[in-house]
Amino acid sequence: MHLVTTDPAARACPACGTFATRVKERIVTRPRDLSRGGSAVRIRWHKRRRPCRETACERASFTEQIAQTPARMHITERLRTACGQAVVDGGRTVVQTGRDLGPTWPVVMRATRAFAKQVLPETPPATEAIGIDETRRGRPVWKLDEDSGKWTLEADAWHIGFVDAIGGQGLFGQVEGRNATAVAAWPNAQPTWWSSRIRYVAIDLCATFRSAIRTALPHATVVVDAFLIVQLAQRHLADLRRRLTWKQHGRRARKGDAIYTVRKLLRRNAEDLTPEQHRTLTNELTVMGTYGKQILAGWKTKELLRDVLRLTYKHAHTAPALSAISAARYRFQAHCADHAFLPELTTLAETVDQWWDGIEAYVLTGITNAASEGNNRVIKLDARNAFGFRNRASQRLRSRSATTRRARREGVPD
Ligand SMILES: [Zn+2]
Structure with a gap:
């Protein structure tokens, strides 16, 4: 499919906004797009490079760009959105999304991060009760010390999850590490209006969690499952x-x-x-x-x-x-x-x-930590589908995507 754009905005200089009239040269780009009717569409976009006629402008020339394919983008916005949506909302793996829609793994991953940023709120939605729970990230790694002949624990990564205990809004966030400081860091990072509304925190019989709550959410009541x-x-x-x-x-x-x-x-x-x-x-x-x-x-x-x-x-x-x-x-x-x-x-x-x-x-x-348990099942399933995660940040992102999927679809009332 050979294309040219008639969008008048494409003629505007991205630096100063002046409309150009002349054409300096013509170039062909090949942006990827969604497939149509099950078969891939190969696009050849005949772009024009135009000189900027505004003398005060530093930009000598520019190529046409439209909202669907901004400058230097080799993929259309709608394909990027489709990739992000397939992973975040559809629960597809990054690899499979690449196979289905075309882009390579890093492109799909970038699209996933961008999409998640749009649909997952930075600040968790308001709730009166949260649950705290821990999940192990991968297997513990033991290392043999040659001199002493003893095995020592090299890596034992845990993710501490914070979930909505009563509203079904899924996982709010995760932190790494199991000491009280690490656990308190997450509620400490939330805005005051949010933390001041938390009345109950459901936890396991874990003294670390209890002391973390006492410092980070002193007004909240601890509930034991x-x-x-x-x-x-x-x-x-x-x-x-x-x-x-x-x-x-x-x-x-x-x-x-x-x-x-x-x-x-x-x-x-x-x-x-x-x-x-x-x-x-x-x-x-x-x-x-x-x-x-x-x-x-x-x-x-x-x-x-x-x-x-x-x-x-x-x-x-x-x-x-x-x-x-x-x-x-x-x-x-x-x-x-x-x-x-x-x-x-x-x-x-x-x-x-x-x-x-x-x-x-x-x-x-009657508040329990059952929401945490349910979320952990979803997270584990997601990790199995992906054959594990190498990157912890993307694991957290995928976990949040998976556990908030239903609430985002149904629009759980505030
Ligand atoms: Zn200009």
């Missing part, structure tokens, strides 16, 4: 079960032992057990003797903790009252105190005490 508390209780219960099984038998549990019969029931929630299973659990452990009764006490501890967590509106269908929360907490604490000779339960009670404010905030608000 209940799922992690239950997970912790399950772990302590399993430790207790294993320790006491060894004490009883001097070996691991095996078929025929009472503890072997009920070990799976211990992991279940009280409300999910049939009356029959509940009887089996109690009877078998009672028959086992002292250690069995202690394991049963461990199970009861987990259930008392779950009673606290189940006071949320979502589970109880009524707004949780502070009195009910403290009563449930007291029952849990009293039970742990009665079994203070079991170190696993004492440790659990201590952890719950240390994180009590965050746990209570969870019960009152």
Whole structure:
């Protein structure tokens, strides 16, 4: 396709804006464009080089340019936009976009960055609750020290992600590094109007995150994800079960032992057990003797903790009252105190005490870090499609593109 432009603006000198009338020479450029009807279009653009007639202008001559193909661009704007859109909105990989639309990898990557800059807001959209979570970037790299013969950790890169915990607006940003300073850097970089609106921050049981929030978002309440508390209780219960099984038998549990019969029931929630299973659990452990009764006490501890967590509106269908929360907490604490000779339960009670404010905030608000988990799945999927990322900045860009895709399509209300 041979083209010339009739756009009058193409005659204007880019330096002074004077319209040129004469033609100095003719040149042919070959800008890439979108394909038409499935087949590639080869463009030959016959451009004119014109001298600038304004004597005060420094520019001696210039070639024609139009908005679709600015000077020195070998690709049309609409093709550039299509490339960026395919990666950022369409979730296509950079390599595949190049194959589908024509440009080389670096051109598609540049188009992706330009497109992302337009559609991903610099400042995250307003929200009242964010979630913080960490994902490992690639595998840790170990290096053998020849002299000492010891392996040392050379690279162990983590990305800390900040997500919208309640509004479904995806990932707001990511930082590298796991210490409190690195984590606090991101909220510190946001404008005051944005950070002042954050009321809750959902986190894992991670003291680093907690101290980062205290410095960067001192007015916000820390919320601990209940799922992690239950997970912790399950772990302590399993430790207790294993320790006491060894004490009883001097070996691991095996078929025929009472503890072997009920070990799976211990992991279940009280409300999910049939009356029959509940009887089996109690009877078998009672028959086992002292250690069995202690394991049963461990199970009861987990259930008392779950009673606290189940006071949320979502589970109880009524707004949780502070009195009910403290009563449930007291029952849990009293039970742990009665079994203070079991170190696993004492440790659990201590952890719950240390994180009590965050746990209570969870019960009152029902906010979880589930958004982080969901985003991590999307990020991992995106990384697999791309066969991993070499460049960390582009990984962060792609992660943000992937997790905000739905919100951008649906236009989540502010
Ligand atoms: Zn000029």
